Amino acid sequence: MTVGTRRLAALFAPAAASASAASVPAGRDAAAAQPPTLLLVPGYTGSKEDFAPLLDALADNGVAALAIDLPGQYESPGPDDPRDYTPAALGDVVAELVAALPEPVVLLGHSYGGLVARAAVLAGARVAGLVLLDSGPGALPAGPRVQALQLGIPVLQQQGVAGAYALRTALTERLRGQLAPPPELAEFLQRRFLASTAAGLLGMGQSLLTEPDRVDELAAVLADRQTLIAVISGEADDAWGVAQQSEMANRLGTSLVLIPGAGHSPNTEQPDRLLRAVLPLVRSVSS
Template sequence: MGRPETPDAALPAVRAPDASPVAAPRGDQAPGSSAQCHPHRARPVTVASSLGPLRALRADPVEEAAAGGAPALAVMVPGYSGSKEDFAPLIDAVAEGGIGVLALDLPGQYESPGPDTEAEYRPAALGPVLAGIVADEAAAGRRVLLLGHSFGGLVARAAVLAGAPVSGLTLMDSGPGELPMGRRRTQLDVLEPVLRRRGIDAVIALREAAGEWSATAPPVVDLLRERLRRSTVAGLLGMGDALRAEPDRTAELVATVRARRIPCLVVCGLDDDAWPVSMQRTMADRLEAEFAAVPGAVHAPNVENPAALLDVLVPTWRTWLRDDVPV
């Protein structure tokens, strides 16, 4: 039996009537971007997990567009300091492609409570939690297509290794192991002692002083600021540590996806500055996975160039679903 899901009337869907995604060649947010406040038809829900309730956005598929067979659901997992709202620009288009959407906050992110111990936020700990959610969806008769962005990709991989019954795995801007040396890893090194000693508000002040959100629409800045404030310190520290210590588990994943015949896609921004594109392409080769690099995107094509990302995701997923239907 699946765990119960609760519609959450107190959690309004993020909507901005005039918002639209804008592509940008560089940066984490396009100029004037309103991506996380992009309008969508998903409803806010609370999903039960082994670590407690998680807030999520759920959208039903357009049945007329379904690929046949059991209903399909894309479960989307955000990255470090992210949230379900990062997938707002994708929700309606995926649903219109005949695939439902469940976009989650991970434990400790934004509106989802989480444990107080940093070690519980490592992918090896969060993977089984996510695997339980996927198992609930499968028990309800849905074929789950699991997508993880950045740190969320490490968690999605751990979920599959923990036995999550998925019909496809997409790793987006996520590498084979720890973050290599570069700007993003250095930022984690710099911000960790600030977070430990002075708290989240000091981190927000530093990010604002650095102009990180200067090209972002004010409503989105408000959201980014608020979700940082509401995320757990243990979660931010634990995920940050994991990003600098995660082992390369690609060999394990290769064995698992081959044994279970799970189709895989590795997709990233053409100018990803976290894990190099060449590293992600090599990981895709090892997985015998499809690979795509999204132009006009760096580390978050879901907000930087969602239209181009959707051109990759929806056709690929629909092909997987058709191939999964017995003839």
Template sequence: MSTPRFLKLPPGVRRTAVATSRGSFAALEALPGSGVPERRPALLVPGFTGSKEDFLGVLQTLAASGRRVVSIDMRGQYESSGPDDESAYTRAALGEDLIALLDALGPEPVHLAAHSFGGLVSQEAVLVDLVPPASLTLMSSGPSAVGGQAAGKAQALRDAIPQLGMPAIWEIALEPDYSKRGLEPEIVEFIKARTLGNSETGLVCMAKEILTAPDRVDDLAKHCADTGLRTLVIYGEDDDVWEPSAQASMAERLNAAKVVIPGAAHSPAWDAPETTAMALTSFWNKCENPAR
């Protein structure tokens, strides 16, 4: 894959693809400076309307701790192709994709960290228990379906796509909004490419999934207790998708570690990359060296 002219990758980060039993997934990969990983690998999963680039700010720092770090586009997102088959975009089906990715990135257990809707998908993957991860991190993700303004936005997108299509939605609504924010032109160009690169079927189906996801935290808590899987709940103090209080409650129900990122909203890896990377690295290192 070639790097788009409007998107610069940090040193040590490259575009690649991960081949799995369920197809190929577009990815960004970062390796330690020596090129030889000494710790367990990590898989980073984006949320609804997101992509692998959401983790650009943390990849280099995470890899510097001695591990291979891979962020991916889920099926139908940006540069990962996806079919016009709605069944391919359920949380369960996307969870099967994550299982295949965990297997492909092995043979060592892989740390799984998933953002927003990706967190709901990762719960499905973990509960199947086919390829146990080294740890699970739920980043700015909630116990169940979104509500409030986040639900309104997902519903609006779900309903508008079949009527208008994403090119028209970009031109009528999204581009003017991004232009008002004063973003750099190359960032707007990237967002446009990502927006139009998404599978429209995938977007509609993922919107339905994030609006209807049931609460499976108790099932996950039992699984973690039974298997010893260590879990981290991390979120920005100003998260506006799932209430911080709901995420704190989820951490308690999971008996999970919890980190609140100061000055961050729904995307701590973007809003506070160094703080987020340090929190992830610390958690992963403790999982690998529990006696310390």
């Protein structure tokens, strides 16, 4: 799909037809009869495929789901300036996409994608609901992920994407604490990383170290527009962490929803449990 001059690769799951959607009572608002559209935004080094485990089940539950690559990710080309990959810059792209989708739209951002989704709402994206998944109030807190970025950014600048991938692989093997992925998945992860633009990896990586806390701005906009909000995290998230996300949820007027058995990516680690957490919000926007 094309947004402005940018081509964004996407995975799409159309909503399954249902009897209740086939006939609309007289006088009912047309938007209320439209199945909700769930726009799924991936995180740093991610892509639309991160949401593939959710798509069939979302369609079966009457949700039209659209998972995208952000510009510069995997199969979506992007500009050459790292400044075009800040949450604010990418938020403008996502806001433009939201405006082209049938309403009502629920926007879900995972990790860095949560910062982008927040920026899209602050840029004026008219969404009925916002889901922040394993995301945070601003820059990553001190820890292994920050250390990896501090090591990786200079390598990316000096050796390019291939050098950054070699470093990432070495760090992952040192920190994993779990079994390596199956060969087919490992091959895909390598191919996806190497297809990413250097500018995108650099701009997003730097933003993860510098993004300001904009939670109070977001809370005010959500309240003004009466936009539904959910904050969801894997119970063992090692990025922003459960405590920081819980505090963010409170500032947004909601409570953190934890996904048992998941770390930083419930969408791939526990998709069925994540689906059960997301569906109530998505259904409520069209009720």
